[in-house]
Amino acid sequence: MTDLASRSAEGSIDGNGWSAGVVVKHQMGDWLVSGALDGGRTAFDANRHLQFGEVNRHASGQFDVVHYGLHSRIARQIPFQSWYLKPYLDLHATHLQSGAYTEQGADDLNLRVSGSSENVFVAAPMLEAGGRFDFGAASTLRLYGALGGAFYSQGSVGSDMQFVGGDAAQRKFQVQADLPDERLKATAGVDLKANDHLNVRLEYGGEFADHYSSNQESLKVSYSF
Secondary structure, eight states, X not given: OOOOOOSEEEEEEEEEEEEEEEEEEEEETTEEEEXXXXXXXXXXXXXXXXXXXXXXXXXXXXXXXXXXXXXXEEEEOEEOSSEEEEEEEEEEEEEEEEOOEEOBSSGGGOEEEOOEEEEEEEEEEEEEEEEEEEETTTEEEEEEEEEEEEEXXXXXXXXXXXXXXXXXXXXXXXXXXXXXXXXXXXXXXEEEEOSSSEEEEEEEEEEEETTEEEEEEEEEEEEOO
16 A cells, blocks of 8 residues: 655646637527637646655656537527617537647656546526627627526536556546536627627636636627628
8 A cells, every 4th residue: 555645746738739710600689699619739738746754756748639510599689779789699519629649757756647438518698788789880789798507417516547557557446526516607798890890709618616617708700701
């Protein structure tokens, strides 16, 4: 039996990647139904600092995460004189695949991490309120905010791994991160239609739960032919 206690452990993961997709929309009176298909790849650099007893080492590794997703929104806009309400439901089905990798730099304390694959399903009912301001015949500015919830099909992600050296190399274990499967969701944004062809949107999105927060900012520029 081996007992291993760590005084301190520090780590970080940084990533850069790309994603691309296509969107189709259909308007039926006050109702709007849209569908989207997207995919992408992100390359991550992982770093760990290990310190216990006389050991003081640094381990690093690189891995890729690939994602594919199907998304849909069903919305109804309720207009008023100078503002609107829009209840909507977002549905997401995403496949995530993480590549295997082996750390370097920490000798026999390097980890060999197995690849993993996850399917995640999300339903997010929201209520949006906003106002629209017209500037001429083709220019429009829309300000909006929304509040609701996000409900996930699972509440954890993890990977199998093992140390590369010594007796521990024969033993696999799983490191798992627990994530809340029910979250408060909020969005806010500015949407500028500059003319009949150019549209620019700046948006913030956040999801919150006990001991959890996720924040995202996005800038979208679209041009219609």
